[in-house]
Amino acid sequence: MTLSTATENFLPAADSWAFFFDLDGTLAPLAERPDLVRVPEAMLGRLAGLRRAAGGALAVISGRPLDVLDELLRPLVLPLGAEHGAVIRDAGGRIHTPVDGSAVHELAAWLAGRLEGRPGVLLERKSFGVAVHYRLAPEAKEAVLAEMSAAIARFSQFELLPGKMVVEAKLPAVDKGRALLRLMGEPPFAGRRPLMVGDDTTDEAAFRQANALGGCSIKIGPGASCAALRLGEQGELEGWLGRVGR
Numbered sequence: 001m002t003l004s005t006a007t008e009n010f011l012p013a014a015d016s017w018a019f020f021f022d023l024d025g026t027l028a029p030l031a032e033r034p035d036l037v038r039v040p041e042a043m044l045g046r047l048a049g050l051r052r053a054a055g056g057a058l059a060v061i062s063g064r065p066l067d068v069l070d071e072l073l074r075p076l077v078l079p080l081g082a083e084h085g086a087v088i089r090d091a092g093g094r095i096h097t098p099v100d101g102s103a104v105h106e107l108a109a110w111l112a113g114r115l116e117g118r119p120g121v122l123l124e125r126k127s128f129g130v131a132v133h134y135r136l137a138p139e140a141k142e143a144v145l146a147e148m149s150a151a152i153a154r155f156s157q158f159e160l161l162p163g164k165m166v167v168e169a170k171l172p173a174v175d176k177g178r179a180l181l182r183l184m185g186e187p188p189f190a191g192r193r194p195l196m197v198g199d200d201t202t203d204e205a206a207f208r209q210a211n212a213l214g215g216c217s218i219k220i221g222p223g224a225s226c227a228a229l230r231l232g233e234q235g236e237l238e239g240w241l242g243r244v245g246r
């Protein structure tokens with residue numbers, strides 16, 4: 001039995017599980033630039049159906065900022081762990097920001113100066129961190145890593161988080177595992193078993209947390225992972241969700 005087959009056969013009951021999804025590479029296919037990403041209509045429909053079946057126990061935990069997530073998930077308004085959990089919107093719509101991100105403006109300005117004039121390297125500013133993308137300039141990977149390491153040495157309240165063709169600076173006190181734990185502490189998530197679905201190294205903390213809480217985790221695509229199950233590629237998720245949401 002392949003791991004994908006094991007996932008096919010894993011159909012968590014919507015009335016006793018809580019569902020957590022990463023966005024880029026999970027709910028939406030990756031794109032050349034962050035602003036080109038769209039969550040397909042069919043996927044939005046699946047999420048809406050599963051949310052109904054799960055009594056609202058469905059959230060997105062992503063590196064993206066909260067306003068961007070709302071835009072990408074429209075018309076759905078979901079509980080969110082945005083910016084890797086630095087910004088949490090609970091099921092009641094209340095926003096929690098558990099960390100102090102005041103140094104981020106200085107960090108972003110410093111990085112912008114260092115990276116200026118590098119073709120294909122994109123700096124994405126967030127409220128609690130900065131992402132530097134090199135998907136359009138893969139040859140710049142080492143230079144981006146060097147600049148980000150220099151940034152962390154200078155702004156030591158931040159740490160590096162490598163992702164897919166991106167290096168991020170984020171606050172150490174936040175990760176997707178803590179975001180999942182926080183959301184699981186309240187209705188309608190509390191008392192259920194968590195399932196986390198993601199595709200990237202940035203999802204590993206949430207996979208670990210979901211497993212530790214007696215739940216499960218699904219990694220999309222190749223690469224080492226602590227996830228319990230696997231889907232071969234992003235395109236497989238929508239069909240699988242259709243079977244779970246029934």
Ligand SMILES: O=P(O)(O)OC[C@H]1O[C@H](O[C@H]2O[C@H](CO)[C@@H](O)[C@H](O)[C@H]2O)[C@H](O)[C@@H](O)[C@@H]1O
Nearest residue numbers: 023024030031032033034062063135164165166
């Ligand atoms: O936690 P996620 O929802 O997976 O977000 C992780 C980062 O995703 C975005 O970057 C990634 O997707 C881009 C669009 O497909 C792609 O161009 C880039 O190479 C990927 O790294 C987003 O821009 C970041 O803010 C997120 O942290």
